[in-house]
Amino acid sequence: MPYRDSFDRPIEYLRISVTDRCNFRCVYCMPEEGVSFIPHEEVLRYEEIIRIVRVVVEMGITHIRLTGGEPLVRDGIVDLVAELEKIPGLDDLAMTTNGMLLERFAEPLAKAGLRRVNISMDTLKPERFHKITRLGSLEQVLKGREAAIKAGLCPAKVNTVVIRGLNDDEVVDLARLTLQPDWHLRFIEVMPLGEGIHWADDGVVPSTEIRAKVEAALGKLTPVHSSSGIGPARYYQLPGAQGTLGFISAITEHFCYACNRLRLTSNGRILPCLMSNHSIDLRTPLREGADDEALREIFKKAILSKPREHHLAEHTVPECMLPMSCIGG
Numbered sequence: 001m002p003y004r005d006s007f008d009r010p011i012e013y014l015r016i017s018v019t020d021r022c023n024f025r026c027v028y029c030m031p032e033e034g035v036s037f038i039p040h041e042e043v044l045r046y047e048e049i050i051r052i053v054r055v056v057v058e059m060g061i062t063h064i065r066l067t068g069g070e071p072l073v074r075d076g077i078v079d080l081v082a083e084l085e086k087i088p089g090l091d092d093l094a095m096t097t098n099g100m101l102l103e104r105f106a107e108p109l110a111k112a113g114l115r116r117v118n119i120s121m122d123t124l125k126p127e128r129f130h131k132i133t134r135l136g137s138l139e140q141v142l143k144g145r146e147a148a149i150k151a152g153l154c155p156a157k158v159n160t161v162v163i164r165g166l167n168d169d170e171v172v173d174l175a176r177l178t179l180q181p182d183w184h185l186r187f188i189e190v191m192p193l194g195e196g197i198h199w200a201d202d203g204v205v206p207s208t209e210i211r212a213k214v215e216a217a218l219g220k221l222t223p224v225h226s227s228s229g230i231g232p233a234r235y236y237q238l239p240g241a242q243g244t245l246g247f248i249s250a251i252t253e254h255f256c257y258a259c260n261r262l263r264l265t266s267n268g269r270i271l272p273c274l275m276s277n278h279s280i281d282l283r284t285p286l287r288e289g290a291d292d293e294a295l296r297e298i299f300k301k302a303i304l305s306k307p308r309e310h311h312l313a314e315h316t317v318p319e320c321m322l323p324m325s326c327i328g329g
């Protein structure tokens with residue numbers, strides 16, 4: 001049975017950032033130049049991550065998602081997946097990726113035991129894709145998505161951060177993709193995290209506005225349950241659609257009442273809430289020889305310190321920079 005926080009929410013999901021490095025520089029996440037990364041010796045080693053996952057699975061956490069930065073830029077990531085997959089009690093092992101390296105990694109990851117991937121893709125226009133990610137290629141990401149589906153990493157959900165004036169003119173075209181098989185897409189409201197602060201006011205496109213635009217063009221959306229989600233999205237389907245359309249509305253319709261997760265940063269800090277400055281150091285006790293019971297106590301403390309809800313709408317900006325597109329569950 002999972003532990004419950006002070007508001008009786010069961011905590012069954014841990015998102016682990018395996019690196020803060022990335023091969024993109026998305027405009028709402030990182031500056032183009034001069035990003036200061038965490039020194040290597042401060043980043044959790046794989047054996048430390050494996051031990052942490054063993055400990056939390058014994059506490060009832062059954063879902064693990066590997067994120068970054070971009071998880072596929074870290075050497076040995078397939079080996080990490082293979083080791084995590086062996087841990088008894090772990091029901092779901094997933095990854096959020098920008099997709100750039102997925103064509104090469106999809107099959108080895110699936111063979112190692114990864115179940116599914118979420119892929120970030122904010123536009124269907126190649127030039128705009130390059131403008132948003134600064135270093136990415138839409139063609140390559142689409143090939144990565146195809147490879148993921150072929151390898152069985154399904155559903156391969158696509159995360160789209162919507163920003164007014166940047167890509168909000170494409171929401172209908174993006175939603176239309178879900179009429180086809182294997183297209184599951186989620187629209188995410190831009191959040192004031194990292195470089196997202198620059199769009200904190202005018203850039204937010206409320207999910208209600210996106211839904212209205214999509215319905216006006218493509219027909220009424222019917223609410224559906226996600227087959228794989230225990231995350232923050234609300235899911236719908238267009239008339240005749242084979243895929244699903246999700247909305248992650250962290251700003252305008254927050255989902256804190258159902259929050260079931262913790263996050264572990266690449267330098268070993270537990271974030272009880274992604275959108276708060278509060279974090280708890282796990283790496284120091286881990287490296288100073290803490291036993292499993294002591295690690296469990298630290299996680300219990302983190303669970304009990306989860307706030308009731310975030311205050312992003314009031315612009316409480318976390319000091320720790322976190323990739324926005326990795327927020328979707």
Ligand code: SF4
Nearest residue numbers: 022026029069098323
């Ligand atoms: S949003 Fe994701 S893909 Fe883009 S720079 Fe940040 S970590 Fe990399």
